[in-house]
Amino acid sequence: MKETKKIITHSAGGLPIEMYVLGNINLPKFFLIGGVHGDEPEGSVLVWDFIKNAQSVLQKLNSCCLAIPDYNPDGLKNNQRVNANGVDLNRNFPASDWSPEFKAPRYNPGKQPESEPETKALAKLLRETNPFLVIHCHTYVPQMNYTGERSKKWALKLMKNFNHPITDDIGYPTPGSLGQFCYYNLKTACVCIELPEQVEQQKAWDMVGPALLELAINGDN
């Protein structure tokens, strides 16, 4: 079995956004997303490493991983948080708490929810595929951040070699974020892995890679 790859949409700047399907599509699904914020490439590298390392265990997976390593290719290309329209994708989801207000340009939520092609494509996929879990990878003050009580058990599974705190509050409100949309609108568990800033590739993998593989092998139980 080999992974399949599809282009889910093109970014605001016209770049393709790829999704890798790892494992049997009929199994319970989870998303693994990197590069939401283009100035946090470590999360993107982690998802690429997952795709590589998962190849040897594809037959053993009791889940299907939908992996999007470079979710914000505009931002990754320019080492900036936002996409080519200057929108923070993690504030542009159609969550009930989406708000047009923002304190700094880096948090620009867009003109309306799903105004950006990136957000529109992922929101549609999430509605269609009904995943049991969404994991997205960032860098910030290192922590395993989960949204809502039902997400906690997944965050705990990822804590095995992650020697940083587990939190349910990032310290400030995140209206229109992927986590808010998943948990409160779709009733889907969501975990945000905040790696240390500028963490080395191998260190990042050692922190969460094996636990991610284990999660994919064990599936939704």
Ligand SMILES: [Zn+2]
């Ligand atoms: Zn981020």
